[in-house]
Amino acid sequence: MTLDLIVRGATLTDGRTGMDIAVRDGKIVEVAPSIDGAATREIDAAGCLVSPPFVESHFHLDSTLSLGQPRMNRSGTLLEGIQLWSELKPHLTVDSVKERARRLCTWAIARGTLAIRSHVDVCDQRLIAVEALLELREEMAPWIDVQLVAFPQDGYFRFAGAPDLVARALDKGVDVVGGIPHFERTMEEGARSVRALCALAAERGLRVDMHCDETDDPLSRHVETLAFETVRLGMEGRVAGSHLTSMHSMDNYYVSKLVPLMAEAELSAVPNPLINIVLQGRHDTYPKRRGLTRVPELLAAGVNVSFGHDCVMDPWYSLGTHDMLEVAAMALHVAQMTGQDEMPRMFDAVTVNGARTLGLDGYGLEPGCNADLVILQAANKIEALRLRPARLFVIRRGEVIAETAASRSRVQLGDRELTVDFKL
Numbered sequence: 001m002t003l004d005l006i007v008r009g010a011t012l013t014d015g016r017t018g019m020d021i022a023v024r025d026g027k028i029v030e031v032a033p034s035i036d037g038a039a040t041r042e043i044d045a046a047g048c049l050v051s052p053p054f055v056e057s058h059f060h061l062d063s064t065l066s067l068g069q070p071r072m073n074r075s076g077t078l079l080e081g082i083q084l085w086s087e088l089k090p091h092l093t094v095d096s097v098k099e100r101a102r103r104l105c106t107w108a109i110a111r112g113t114l115a116i117r118s119h120v121d122v123c124d125q126r127l128i129a130v131e132a133l134l135e136l137r138e139e140m141a142p143w144i145d146v147q148l149v150a151f152p153q154d155g156y157f158r159f160a161g162a163p164d165l166v167a168r169a170l171d172k173g174v175d176v177v178g179g180i181p182h183f184e185r186t187m188e189e190g191a192r193s194v195r196a197l198c199a200l201a202a203e204r205g206l207r208v209d210m211h212c213d214e215t216d217d218p219l220s221r222h223v224e225t226l227a228f229e230t231v232r233l234g235m236e237g238r239v240a241g242s243h244l245t246s247m248h249s250m251d252n253y254y255v256s257k258l259v260p261l262m263a264e265a266e267l268s269a270v271p272n273p274l275i276n277i278v279l280q281g282r283h284d285t286y287p288k289r290r291g292l293t294r295v296p297e298l299l300a301a302g303v304n305v306s307f308g309h310d311c312v313m314d315p316w317y318s319l320g321t322h323d324m325l326e327v328a329a330m331a332l333h334v335a336q337m338t339g340q341d342e343m344p345r346m347f348d349a350v351t352v353n354g355a356r357t358l359g360l361d362g363y364g365l366e367p368g369c370n371a372d373l374v375i376l377q378a379a380n381k382i383e384a385l386r387l388r389p390a391r392l393f394v395i396r397r398g399e400v401i402a403e404t405a406a407s408r409s410r411v412q413l414g415d416r417e418l419t420v421d422f423k424l
């Protein structure tokens, strides 16, 4: 039987080279050197790295690309960003949110990201963003998986009516239960919100992903409650703690107890390196804390760590093009994970680990997996992190849905013309 697609001469993410990948009916059917047979389409990877797609573990599609509306964040701080978002919220329409989110999805696809977990702010009686993103999730489903988290941005107990709004959002079909315990009025209320939201998720059979301890306060320890509730409710492997920046500042002895609890609960940790490095440590003079959670220590303890971009051109972050390799490269630098064995793990944090956080089915390069692939203009994971190269082909269910020309510079030195591709 004719194949739909063969990618030839691929270098795989496990290091194997000269591999062919055969695709039929949207699935990978064989991965082997020199596969015989004809296909409707053949792509010569020419030794380039072929990866399963990038996974965005933490994003905000409702606020993205709203930069400057209704004004710029002059200070660049988290608190001014929250104030700005509350000014924009009453003016949101379903069409405006969808239009911006759809545009961001096209940027993500062009960069090889084919799954996005997006928090959606439910602290709005109209639930405009929820409605918009539910429609967008269906509209974009052929090309990109959008998973939505019911996020009570202004606090589950702090914002009047939030419990009802979270429940309504979940009733409408939002996938995951969110929260923001460090933003509640007191530590006790924060812990109570974690307990209530985990119970809600357990009752409905849903996953949990909370903005958790996004602060420099070393005593913000809601992740401890999150781990405890996860085990108590038998939700191991289905709960994520996003940001976890307070862990950067925690006492080392306390962390030596906390990390095993997180591992026991099979929590996923979701740092957002670009945002953490610009928003944390703002009250410090010098030394100024980095605010990224303890990535190497979590990985060493067997905790699943995946990264989020969090924001692109919105009230909190005015930069970005939605490139998960930029996120991974930032993490690599800030966490000082420059060892030869450490760098590839930063690539994994925006691919396989993200798939685990989201609970994606059919993700990977093995036969039987969805034929979702990215061909990068790089030879291996470390080179991909260094170059953040062109995503030559982005393939969804065996169809090419995005292409980018290979990047090469021509340098003229007198009579000599040189081609520069930044490779040794």
Ligand code: FE2
Residues within 6 Å of the ligand: 058, 059, 060, 119, 211, 310
């Ligand atoms: Fe976030």
